[in-house]
Amino acid sequence: MVRHFLRDDDVTPEEQREILELALQLRVDRYKVQPFVGPKAVAVIFDKPSTRTRLSFSVGVAELGGYPVVIDAQTSQLGRGESVADTARVLERQVSAIVWRTFGQDCIEEMAAHSSVPVVNALTDEFHPCQILADLAAVADARGSVGALAGLDLAYVGDGANNMAHSYLLGGATAGMHVRIGSPEGYAPDAAVVARAEEIAAGTGGSVLISHSHDEAVTGADVVATDTWVSMGDEAEGDERSHAFTAFQINARTLELAAPGAHVLHCLPAYRGKEITASVLDGDQSLVWLEAEYRLHAQKALLTWLAER
Numbered sequence: 001m002v003r004h005f006l007r008d009d010d011v012t013p014e015e016q017r018e019i020l021e022l023a024l025q026l027r028v029d030r031y032k033v034q035p036f037v038g039p040k041a042v043a044v045i046f047d048k049p050s051t052r053t054r055l056s057f058s059v060g061v062a063e064l065g066g067y068p069v070v071i072d073a074q075t076s077q078l079g080r081g082e083s084v085a086d087t088a089r090v091l092e093r094q095v096s097a098i099v100w101r102t103f104g105q106d107c108i109e110e111m112a113a114h115s116s117v118p119v120v121n122a123l124t125d126e127f128h129p130c131q132i133l134a135d136l137a138a139v140a141d142a143r144g145s146v147g148a149l150a151g152l153d154l155a156y157v158g159d160g161a162n163n164m165a166h167s168y169l170l171g172g173a174t175a176g177m178h179v180r181i182g183s184p185e186g187y188a189p190d191a192a193v194v195a196r197a198e199e200i201a202a203g204t205g206g207s208v209l210i211s212h213s214h215d216e217a218v219t220g221a222d223v224v225a226t227d228t229w230v231s232m233g234d235e236a237e238g239d240e241r242s243h244a245f246t247a248f249q250i251n252a253r254t255l256e257l258a259a260p261g262a263h264v265l266h267c268l269p270a271y272r273g274k275e276i277t278a279s280v281l282d283g284d285q286s287l288v289w290l291e292a293e294y295r296l297h298a299q300k301a302l303l304t305w306l307a308e309r
Helices: 013-028 052-063 084-091 105-113 129-143 163-174 191-204 214-218 235-248 252-257 288-307
Strands: 041-046 067-072 097-101 119-123 153-157 178-182 207-211 223-226 263-266
Touching (some): 052 067, 052 288, 097 105, 105 119, 119 129, 153 214, 191 207, 263 288
Parallel strands (some): 041 097, 097 119, 153 223
């Protein structure tokens, strides 16, 4: 049966570990595996603007021996109302995998339901699972091994209701981490996602904490993460969000509260002076640029893992 990667819990803890181990190996030897030699084509579809996703999947598919077919949805028939199901039926006959950066989770689930080739979520409004693979791989690299992830305290502060928070909950719990979400009142994660993360954590030795306090979330944390306060589609709420999230900025005080040597993550783009200060983003404890590099290695590992199944 074909495997898809639509949300972080589409892989088991053991499978996540396999993907992360391969990601670390691919950073050392970028051409270690080439499942798309032919070249086989991979469709990479964009409904939303992108820098890192477009770059990393385009380069990654090529390094795996394949050919990335980059499609801007608004210039395709998808943008003119062709159904997702019909698009999937066309694509599956010509490509070896489908990668889609889109809006609703329901859209990518419909694509997968009608596709006989793997479908990968490159971002939806609900989840950003490829980013979390990159984040976990970067932390594993910095800590020396994938096995070092289990038991770490990972604190995410900012918009707890966005796709990054949801994916940190599921992906972090799958890795056996103690995931803490710190967000203002009114910006808590989806209750169903929290419940699922708690269920996963019960089996991996991790845990989940939802807080409305920056200090409670970050105190003693081994990894501190954030994201932009104003995600795509939330621009009209920019002033309101900036006011609500001020106390959740990652700054020097955050690092004083965190564990000694705590690592800092940000999926980018970053707005220095808002969700994170420049001194922290560009500081010695930041893994942000390694994290961005691991989008390439982690996604190559994921595509290879899916192709093998």
